[in-house]
Amino acid sequence: MVSFSPIIMHIDMDAFFAAVEIRNNPGLKGKPVIVGGGVGQRGVVSTCSYEARKYGVRSGMSSGEAKRLCPQGIFISTGLQGYIYASACLQKIFGRYSPVVEPFSVDEAILDITGTEKLYGSPEMLVMALKKEVRETMGLTCSVGIAPSKYLAKLASGMNKPDGMTIMGRPEFKEIFFPKPVDALWGVGESTKKSLNHRGIFTVGDLAATDSQLLKHIFGKSGENLSIMSRGTDDSEVFRYRDMPHDKSMSHETTVGEDIQDPTIIKATVLWLADKVARRMRKGGYIGRTISVKVRASDFTTITRAHSIAYPTDRCDIIFQHAIRLVPKEYGMKYRVRLLGVRVSQLKKIRDFGEYDKAVTEVNDNGQMELDINEEREEVGKLTEAVDSIRDKFGEKSIWLAGTMLQK
Amino acid sequence: MYQEMDEPIEVVVLFQSNRMKPSRFRWNGRVYHISEVTGDWKTDVGAYRVRHFAVVDDSSNFFQLSYDERKTSWVISKIWVE
Numbered sequence: 001m002v003s004f005s006p007i008i009m010h011i012d013m014d015a016f017f018a019a020v021e022i023r024n025n026p027g028l029k030g031k032p033v034i035v036g037g038g039v040g041q042r043g044v045v046s047t048c049s050y051e052a053r054k055y056g057v058r059s060g061m062s063s064g065e066a067k068r069l070c071p072q073g074i075f076i077s078t079g080l081q082g083y084i085y086a087s088a089c090l091q092k093i094f095g096r097y098s099p100v101v102e103p104f105s106v107d108e109a110i111l112d113i114t115g116t117e118k119l120y121g122s123p124e125m126l127v128m129a130l131k132k133e134v135r136e137t138m139g140l141t142c143s144v145g146i147a148p149s150k151y152l153a154k155l156a157s158g159m160n161k162p163d164g165m166t167i168m169g170r171p172e173f174k175e176i177f178f179p180k181p182v183d184a185l186w187g188v189g190e191s192t193k194k195s196l197n198h199r200g201i202f203t204v205g206d207l208a209a210t211d212s213q214l215l216k217h218i219f220g221k222s223g224e225n226l227s228i229m230s231r232g233t234d235d236s237e238v239f240r241y242r243d244m245p246h247d248k249s250m251s252h253e254t255t256v257g258e259d260i261q262d263p264t265i266i267k268a269t270v271l272w273l274a275d276k277v278a279r280r281m282r283k284g285g286y287i288g289r290t291i292s293v294k295v296r297a298s299d300f301t302t303i304t305r306a307h308s309i310a311y312p313t314d315r316c317d318i319i320f321q322h323a324i325r326l327v328p329k330e331y332g333m334k335y336r337v338r339l340l341g342v343r344v345s346q347l348k349k350i351r352d353f354g355e356y357d358k359a360v361t362e363v364n365d366n367g368q369m370e371l372d373i374n375e376e377r378e379e380v381g382k383l384t385e386a387v388d389s390i391r392d393k394f395g396e397k398s399i400w401l402a403g404t405m406l407q408k
Numbered sequence: 409m410y411q412e413m414d415e416p417i418e419v420v421v422l423f424q425s426n427r428m429k430p431s432r433f434r435w436n437g438r439v440y441h442i443s444e445v446t447g448d449w450k451t452d453v454g455a456y457r458v459r460h461f462a463v464v465d466d467s468s469n470f471f472q473l474s475y476d477e478r479k480t481s482w483v484i485s486k487i488w489v490e
Contacts, residue, residue: 024447024462025470025488076410082460085449139446395453 002123002146004169006114008238010145010153014162016107018049020086021076023139032073034066043255046078050162089138097130102239110150112238127165151234154186173232178205185229204230252276253341259298263332267324268406273342274320275401282388286347287312291322294341295331312348317380319344410486419482430461430473435484440465
């Protein structure tokens with residue numbers, strides 16, 4: 001019996017990528033399937049079947065570590081398009097149960113099911129019908145959390161996996177979560193935990209009892225969120241897909257097959273990443289102002305560096321020019337590089353920006369901002385358009401920047 | 409493990425309930441009867457589309473068949489080998 005309102009449901013597909021692979025190839029059923037990285041590669045585990053989890057394999061772990069823990073594991077390269085297609089089919093199914101469906105990620109969705117009782121009876125009955133349809137039409141299982149807010153629903157769905165259902169009101173949240181360590185909250189990582197523990201805040205209950213202004217003072221905006229999360233008072237709205245706020249950033253990163261020791265290859269790889277990010281931005285109609293890079297050395301130490309430009313852009317050459325300056329010179333010389341990433345944030349939709357022409361500006365050789373009105377830059381814009389139209393017609397791999405050819 | 413390939417095949421397809429459903433295919437002179445289409449999805453290659461089908465034959469072998477709309481041709485793109 002659900003006694004709260006609104007009634008928010010979080011659906012989390014169980015080991016989604018691995019489950020799709022097992023559905024496609026039933027011979028993999030019951031085996032430790034590990035998706036991501038691929039055989040002999042150095043990537044990262046995207047997800048794995050529950051059989052692989054028994055060996056300690058987890059999402060985000062390096063493939064090498066997963067191989068060590070589970071040598072008999074079946075490593076499969078990520079088939080992202082297949083997962084995206086399955087995800088789109090799932091979103092269609094979810095849309096039959098509520099008009100308000102917010103895709104939360106490729107394998108998660110949030111539904112506002114307030115007021116659906118007349119159609120389905122209780123929320124529990126709705127969940128049973130939805131799970132049955134997902135199982136029968138897609139051959140997949142999901143875990144569901146029902147709560148009065150998005151955040152609590154997300155926490156609830158993780159409590160009874162796989163193929164589970166958990167209903168959690170605010171009193172139950174306090175009862176279950178207050179005694180738990182702070183990192184039981186979704187979004188609290190190792191460094192935040194350390195920082196909280198250092199201040200004598202160990203449990204979710206301790207965090208909830210801490211003055212929100214103090215948390216804001218220590219952690220900034222995320223301090224406010226910590227306070228809201230720990231008290232279970234999140235009241236953020238469930239957005240339909242078409243009403244969702246714009247993406248806040250776009251990024252691309254790659255773990256290289258062999259550690260990079262050559263600055264030329266670092267340059268080629270950053271150019272390749274900038275091209276991928278810029279292309280996605282143009283496809284989505286975005287321009288962005290803050291360009292950042294992520295560099296991981298062979299000893300796994302990771303740095304991120306960011307720089308904001310005066311006017312937003314969607315051009316590869318501008319993103320690359322700033323991104324490469326952000327990569328410290330000693331990488332590729334003194335330190336070998338394992339992973340590189342490029343991100344553009346502070347995104348805006350082009351139509352929201354007004355005078356788009358203002359966006360095509362960049363730093364000149366003297367480090368000053370200038371308007372992009374000269375011929376050379378107009379040419380770059382035309383070239384970008386031409387490359388886009390070739391890729392639109394013949395695919396992403398049909399034409400590429402010569403400077404990326406050294407990228408491994 | 410999966411073995412990626414690009415082997416041309418001939419395929420008999422049912423068009424059923426607004427969907428394509430491969431029913432059997434000939435590869436290297438041998439005919440394979442598809443007992444189940446376990447998954448299907450599409451990838452865009454520029455303006456063209458490639459439709460992929462995960463299928464299992466009546467001896468429980470897994471194949472991934474791909475239909476290129478531009479070339480109107482089929483290939484086996486992946487098989488599972490123990």
